[in-house]
Amino acid sequence: MPLQRFVALWTHRYHKYSHIFRAHRLAYQAWIYFIIKKKQLPQGTRLVAIVRTEHFGDIVAAEPLSRYLRSLHPHDHLVWFVKPVFRELVDVNPHLDETFAEYCVTQRRVLLQTGVFDKVYPLQFRNNDHCPRCQVFMDNPISDAAGVNVHTYFNFGHLLQVFALTGGINMPLPPETDDQPRVYLQEKHRQKVDDLALSQPFIVLHTQSNFAPKDWPINKWQQLVHWLLDKYPYQVVEIGLRSNLGLEHPRYQNLCGKLSILETAEVIRRAAYFIGLDSGPSHLANATGTFGFILMGSLNEFPVYNPYSGRYGREEQCVLIRELGVPCAGLSLERVQRPIEAVLGAGEPQA
Template identity: 60%
Template sequence: MTLERFIQLWTHRYHKYSHIFEARLLGFRARSHFRAVKQKLKPSQKLIAVVRTEHFGDIIAAEPIARYIRSLHPDGYIVWFVKPAFHELVDYNPEINEVFREFCVTQRQTLMDGNVFDQVIELQFSNNNHCPKCQVFVDNPVAVRRDITIFNYFDYGNLLEVFAQTGDLIPPKSPFPADDQPRLYLQESHRTKVDSLHLPDRFIVLHCQSNYKPKDWPSDRWEMLIDWLAATYDYQIVEVGMKSSLNVSTNSYRNLCGQLSILETGEVIRRAKFFIGLDSGPSHLANATGTFGMILMGALNNFLNYNPYSGQYGRQENVVLVRQAGQPCCDLTFEFVKEKVKEVLDKESEISQLS
């Protein structure tokens, strides 16, 4: 072994075991915290953990579960486990008593080994809970028993229904038994931020890049779509997301990528006339805010024809799912997408003229 390789090996081990030590320490501290919380509860009150730590579209899709659990346990103390990057999605939910910003799965495992919670509701698939630094998986026994994995989960319904099943809240392959429309809890600070952007009255929001390449549509076709929209309709076009891969020169286009928090992005989408995007987090924001959506979708891995949404998008009451049977999103042609968008925008123009 060379000296350089020896240094690399022990640097890796140092970071790994330092991380594990910190995670376990934080887990023991969390045990003490929740034991103190439990001591303050009445004997009839349950201390309930809900685990859905990522991704932000999944957390939005799972929001009705918080209301459903509250209906089952009106006086329960509900704690939602979430990664720090996504905490704002649950911070303002009135049905949740406390948001636990999880350091990693080893911290959670250390906490749960203390048997502090009266009930743990895991909204996680099998093979879906991994810490790359600890290099460990933490499995959900309900998902294992029901054989719900990252390879077959859409065989069990939409995301909300799947999460409710992995949490042992409903029988296998059952519809969600309560209000299934996801909600977003926007605050005055989010409205104030978006006010400062001075957006026009009529604009369309675009989200053009997901966190999973197979869901994406090529950048050159997005650019063609923007150019066509700008030349044909009287709408400003606003792109949101983490970053943009587009090269657009039209004055009708504005790039807000990387400038907004998740809920600020939600407020921008709420104000938009239309949302055009991918099967990704911002499309769940659009569903939750009631903005009409045009969602570019396709076959995804093992799932040839699926609908991840509940509520209005799930019933296709406020959305057009732009897809062709058996084709991945990247194979949708510009002309096909343009015609689907044109149908929606022309119909809107006709309604506006009549009124």
């Protein structure tokens, strides 16, 4: 074996096994913490784990379950497991008692195997519960028994219904339960957006998802933005991690990479309209009540689907722009413009 390959192999093994060792150490530290926590809780209080660690759109979509599970466990201690980068969504949720920012899947697996939690609701299925560093998947017998996996999940309904199914939660349908997602914005988020002094009215734009098959070509986005700026009096504010529009215009503002998730939600809440993809920010738009135009297409095995519950799930306060069996990238500029023109040309901006 050449020296360079030998060094690379053992470097990889060192990082992998040191990561696994740390995951086990952190798991047992957390076990001790939760043992002490249980002793401090009132007698009879159960420790309940809710596991939905990513992505932030999925966490927003799952938010109604926090309210429903609180109704099932009014006196228990509810702990939501989440990746650290998304914990701000959970920290401010008043229906939860605690956030557990997990290190990785292995840490969670070891911690849950200790039995310190009296009840566990796994809102994830095996295909999306993986640590690439440990090369470990977390199995979910409930979702396996139901046949929920990456190839079938949208056959079971919108994301909230899928997560309830994978968690073994028999959540009644509306109107018995409220399936409208919410985000819990704080004064600090409002103050941050006040400081931006955004010109009103404005349209929020989100052009890149975290999964390429959900995306729309960037040249079409550029044409759409120029059309919006030429035809309508709105400011256009782009949000997301990064922009590749390359636009310069006095009524275009790029906020990509400058806001937290909940600061982004506050910007979306103040917008007249949201235009974006099936991605995290569209779930924020649904949760904040902003009228949305969502560019969607066929996705893998699903020729048509709707990931949303609440208003967007009922196609209220939104237009889902799609064509049966056509991927998002296949939507023409005209197909996207038509519903936007129909709504924006009808009158005043949305409140």
